[in-house]
Amino acid sequence: MTDDLLTNAADLLRAAKTAGADSADTVLVTGTSISVQRRLGKTEETERAEARELGLRVFIGQQSAIVSASSIDPKNFARLAEQAVAMARVVPEDKYAYIPEAPPAQSAAFLDMDDPNEPSMETLITRAATAEDAAMAVPGITNSEGASASWGRSHVVLATSHGFAGFYTRSSHGISATAIAGAGTGMQRDYDYSSAQHAEDLDDPAGIGARAAEQALARLNPSRPKTAKLPVIFHQRIAGGVIGSLAAAINGAAIARGTSYLKDKLGEQLFGANINIIDDPLRVRGSRSRPFDGEGQSVSRRALIENGILTGWILDSRSARQLGLQSTGHAARGTSGPPGPSATNLYLEAGTLTPTELMADIVEGVLITEMMGGGVNGITGDYSRGATGFMIRHGQIAEPVAEFTLAGHALEIFKHLTPANDLIFKRGTDSPTIRLEGLTLAGA
Secondary structure, three states: OHHHHHHHHHHHHHHHHHHOOOEEEEEEEEEEEEEEEEEOOEEEEEEEEEEEEEEEEEEEOOEEEEEEEOOOOHHHHHHHHHHHHHHHOOOOOOOOOOOOOOOOOOOOHHHOOOOOOOOOHHHHHHHHHHHHHHHHOOOOEEEEEEEEEEEEEEEEEEEEOOOOEEEEEEEEEEEEEEEEEOOHHHOEEEEEEEEEOOHHHOOOHHHHHHHHHHHHHHOOOOEOOOOEEEEEEEOHHHHHHHHHHHHHHOEHHHHHHOOOOOOOOOOOEOOOOOOOEEEOOOOOOOOOOOOOOOOOOOOOOEEEEEOOEEOOOEOOHHHHHHHOOOOOOOEEOOOOOOOEEOOOOEEEOOOOEOHHHHOOOOOEEEEEEEEEEEEEOOOOOEEEEEEEEEEEEOOEEEEEEEEEEEEEEHHHHHHOOEEEOOOOOOOOEEOOOEEEEEEEEEOO
16 A cells, blocks of 8 residues: 555656646545444444545745645546646745755654554444443433544655655544433533544543543532632643643744744743643654654654743744744645644643642632633733633532633743643643633633
């Protein structure tokens, strides 16, 4: 499969040069995915999909264009190349875009991203059924939004007319369940899930269903809290949103446009001295790991925040050229668009306190378990999101609360952030439980 794709990529690049391109690059992706959806003991949906896609980018001087196709057919390569070149001739120049030279491609084998064993549909049905059955078996659970299980495997090839050619294969497994407790207008739902590159790293399906059920029951009969400025604990499953907002603010495209509230903060102390935020594309079995970036550039583990200090931007070659810098190996690329800067396996390093210890001295505060809408305004840094969770009273989790908003400013959030010790790599952007000070809870 991979040899065929590499041959296809070389043929497509030759077609681009023949059509008149000065330089070109191409991405070819093939993949297979299967999924099942089950609800109330019945399998409602099964799906199998296979995809073969390509994207070709050509340059004529500083003019460029991209064409994409939902099939990989060498008989169409000449036509696609001619179309791309014709398009490039009529678009404005972009003095920052180019195809960079790249070192020889690194093998992806050491990243161990590929589980080649395709599960049967029966196996996926069993995973989903086990999760839902476990949820429905918990007393007090009245309904189910269902459970699902999935598997996918894709092959990716990137090649450029400068001689770079690289490939990798990635697999994924997933299980999720959503349980409903209560009745009528008093119903509450909650969920749990697990995803991994290898089936052996998945959580137990029964445990997923049971956790979804227990979390739904705990949310019954919520009240609306009073407006106040309180210490806030972000549960591990939603704390990564804070780290993701930082990544968006230091994305090279936003910095180059001048549309980030952090554009003048390089080298400044944004967090406490004990805070490190890491981007690691080379983590073994990482959900966003890769041996090279979307432009063939070398990748490496980087501390974006080191001892609380902002050390640099997330850059591809175009944003780096705009800023007079070098790419950091963060280009991401699909088949239908140009490369753009994007983080990979992003995480906040764990602290030393347990979540229980983190909230032990809180007389009154709130534990956030789910958030809705809003987020950080990328230009101003203002933060506002709807939330649900639980009150904290004298260091203990108390009654459920809902229908309130958290508001503040990202710089204040960063400054007063304290991580717990429960970091788990599960979501691509990961964080332990975190404690924040200075947020305003707008409620009753």
